[in-house]
Amino acid sequence: MAMVLDKVVPFGRSMDEYIKIFNLIDTDLNQKIIGIGDGPASFNAEMTSQNKSVVSVDPLYQFSGDEILQRFNEVVDNIINQVRATSNDWVWSYHKSPDDLRHNRVKVIQEFLSDYEAGKKSNRYIVGELPKLAFKNQEFDIALCSHLLFLYSDHLDYNFHLNSIEEMLRIAKEIRIFPLITLMWKNSQHLDKIVKHYTSLGYKVEIEEVEYELQPGGNKMLKITKD
Numbered sequence: 001m002a003m004v005l006d007k008v009v010p011f012g013r014s015m016d017e018y019i020k021i022f023n024l025i026d027t028d029l030n031q032k033i034i035g036i037g038d039g040p041a042s043f044n045a046e047m048t049s050q051n052k053s054v055v056s057v058d059p060l061y062q063f064s065g066d067e068i069l070q071r072f073n074e075v076v077d078n079i080i081n082q083v084r085a086t087s088n089d090w091v092w093s094y095h096k097s098p099d100d101l102r103h104n105r106v107k108v109i110q111e112f113l114s115d116y117e118a119g120k121k122s123n124r125y126i127v128g129e130l131p132k133l134a135f136k137n138q139e140f141d142i143a144l145c146s147h148l149l150f151l152y153s154d155h156l157d158y159n160f161h162l163n164s165i166e167e168m169l170r171i172a173k174e175i176r177i178f179p180l181i182t183l184m185w186k187n188s189q190h191l192d193k194i195v196k197h198y199t200s201l202g203y204k205v206e207i208e209e210v211e212y213e214l215q216p217g218g219n220k221m222l223k224i225t226k227d
Helices: 015-021 042-047 063-084 100-123 158-171 190-199
Strands: 033-036 054-056 141-146 172-178 203-209 220-226
Touching: 015 042, 015 141, 033 042, 042 054, 042 100, 063 100, 141 158, 158 172, 158 190, 158 220, 190 203, 190 220
Parallel strands: 033 054, 033 141, 141 172
Antiparallel strands: 172 220, 203 220
């Protein structure tokens, strides 16, 4: 059974998950990266501890750390209980069980919160949201968008996707988006049109299989680069 959510939830992912989700290799990790819709991910904290360059953007960052934790605590058990009730339908290759998934999400938000105030002061956590971002043209090498575009296709229409991807390509030389299926575990209704649109404009558009999978069939990532 698919996930029932009425809005984007404040779940974050670790650096190891980002590496697997986006097929990031060492040369990628050493570039200037922006994570869009990162939420309470520990990716920025972990990358910063290794002296790598990441900026995270999310409307969530208008809130204090305590408020973010409260929002997380309000939704985590409902989500994990939905997963637990249908545990045989999910892929337990990275996370080993619903309890392991919960443990990992708690660990990630704790690491995020330990870095959050320092990261805000150094402009690593910036309030903002698609489809308009306050960055210069080509300010970043890679823009990553995890668990927002395509996943919430039933909430966000085609024009939102088109405008958001256009904005990502304005600020970064390359963009990567994961996953390409919806909360209902179906291929996004916007994906084919997006692929055709950017292919016709001369961009290099690739759909890559990745190591990470939790939703069945949710193991593909879209990469668009200026050819």
